[in-house]
Amino acid sequence: MARYVLHLAFDGDPRRLEVRPAHRxxxxxLKDxxxxxxxxxxxxxxxxxxxxxxxxxxxLRDILREDPYTAxxxxxxxxxxxxxPIL
Structure with missing residues (x-):
């Protein structure tokens, strides 16, 4: 297994907020x-x-394709x- 860091930027588009519950x-x-x-x-x-x-x-890219924010x-x-990570 490998660890990946993903840094996202949001542009303020209100559609993102509409799907935030599904995103979370x-x-x-994924956490489970x-x-x-x-x-x-x-x-x-x-x-x-x-x-x-x-x-x-x-x-990871497959995971992102399934994320409601991507849609x-x-x-x-x-x-x-x-x-x-070392610690």
């Missing part, structure tokens, strides 16, 4: 499956940081990078 439920399922380590928005709601534990980047073009990927 999607994240809860052990594929999401942690996730949350920046305090000013301009974006979010997610940490995933998945087999590879292809699996409404609700984010921009600022950073998607494999991460090797």
């Amino acid at each position: 439920e999607h994240l809860r399922r 499956q052990g594929r999401l380590v942690s996730a949350g928005p920046w305090a000013d709601d301009t974006g979010a940081m997610h940490v995933y534990e998945v087999a590879d980047e292809a699996e 409404v073009d609700g984010y921009e990927i600022v950073l998607l990078k494999e991460w090797t």
